Amino acid sequence: MTRSADDLLLELAQVCFRYPDGSRGLNDCSIAIRRGSRNALIGANGSGKTTLFQQCNGLLRPQSGVVYYAGEAVDYRRSGLRQLRSKVGMVFQNPDRQLFSANVLEDVSFGPLNLGLDIATARQRVSAALQAVGMTAFADKPVHNLSFGQKKRVCIAGVLAMEPELLILDEPMAGLDHAMQEDLLAVLENLQARGITLLLATHDIDFAYAWADQIHLMVAGRCSASLPAANLATAGDTLSGAGLPLPGVIELQCRLTKLGVLPSDAGPRKISDLLALLGTHQGNGMPHFERMI
Template identity: 60%
Template sequence: MPVLAFESVHFRYGDQTAGLADCSLHFEAGSRNALLGANGSGKTTLLLHAAGLLRPEAGRLMLDGVPLDYSRAGLHALRRRVGLVFQNPDNQLFGATIAEDVSFGPLNLGLDAPTVEARVHAALAVVGLSALAGAPVNQLSFGQKKRVCIAGVLAMQPDLLLLDEPMAGLDPAMQAEMQALLERLSAAGVSIVLATHDIDFAYAWADALHVLAAGRCIASFPASALPAHTARLQAAGQPLPGVLRLETALSARGIAVPPLRSLDALITHLSPSSGPSNRATGDGRPQENP
């Protein structure tokens, strides 16, 4: 059963701008999901609905097979299970120090002080900021602020983590750190849904891709099946991953390569020094010798 499902959801903003239009898709428990689409396609609107911050005009959302409850108690219960990290961390930071900010959510759950302290400590350890717990939030780098926001959500111990453009504004080193963090969270069993414009990252990282256009989900499929859905991507104004473009160019020159999901994996495969023991599998992970 999906952890969260959208069933024919419609939503318009106050100026009658369409946010979602007959949008249907679902996210499996424990999976890694990437939302793809141009600006205005509905990615952020979808995340706000998933977090209970917007309510559909028609259609419904199902959490573990049960319709979302928009009462005060229902939304309180939802936010124990679903956490949202905004694209701009300054829209989400309230505390004077890192520890104070991360403790905000657990305190609002009514947890006792020792439990809150333990959750803050654990969340900061996950994002690698334990040593800066007492640091002023306003002195942090953009990437550190994003990690504080994630820690604040993790301290609520959600089953489903939503992230809006988590790589936006990060330099390559910080992007690598963010991807490593996402890997750790996924390994811990957290379901992840993120909106991104980075098709190369999405293809290499996600289990499932969901393509949005004009508020509709026009395609949902396993990331490994992306080569069969290039027309849908292009219809949504999305580029093809660089690794697919390179594979096509190599094929046109008579060079056959296995389906790989990252440029790093393809480069490793083509390297003269790469023997059978360090060839890469289709998802970019090292392939063990039989």
């Protein structure tokens, strides 16, 4: 079976999956990921995010429904899965689940060599991947001596060395301090600029709103809503129904609009953008913020 949309990279169509103990992972789940886009998957623990990810690269197989990649139904034979996993890379939440070699260079080299590439090509890919995540200087360092954030970057490098079209990250910001999060954000920006499609899971609605092009909401094993992140301000009922709040910047903007500090059409997606907007409007004759509170 095929799909005809040229810009559609990955699609799950009415996928269902139950685990051997009878618990449901996905329940008639449909989701579409477009080429070159940044996608945030949000939802409570147990909503099916990790199960969905494992369907995306063939670690799990639908019991009903279809997974499409680049318009073609996934082939679950060994050769088909090998091809799929060369295009869809996944970074787990805990990097220690993904790192197993003695040093960084060996770990990042494993994927390209396992693809059967020659040594020169593998080395070129590994060098480019380490440079992309800012870990070139750590190539010979033992993996167990790395910080948590550095381990995550090495995991990303190991996937990048496979030259994927889609990179999936399960809770990439978990366990990182602010500086490490900023470093990882810079890495993600670099990857998207190179044309890699990004799909990540997060519990942080503020981060999802600031970063993503598209937000996909998981509830009880189903993608209950997919919408442009810029439209999240009008999705309060959808979020509250899933037990999620509106992003803080939206709530603050609404209050400032009611006070006459900001115009109703302002749409900052980060606190830093909102502060910059406040300064602009105060300079243009809008009421001074401190006088309004």
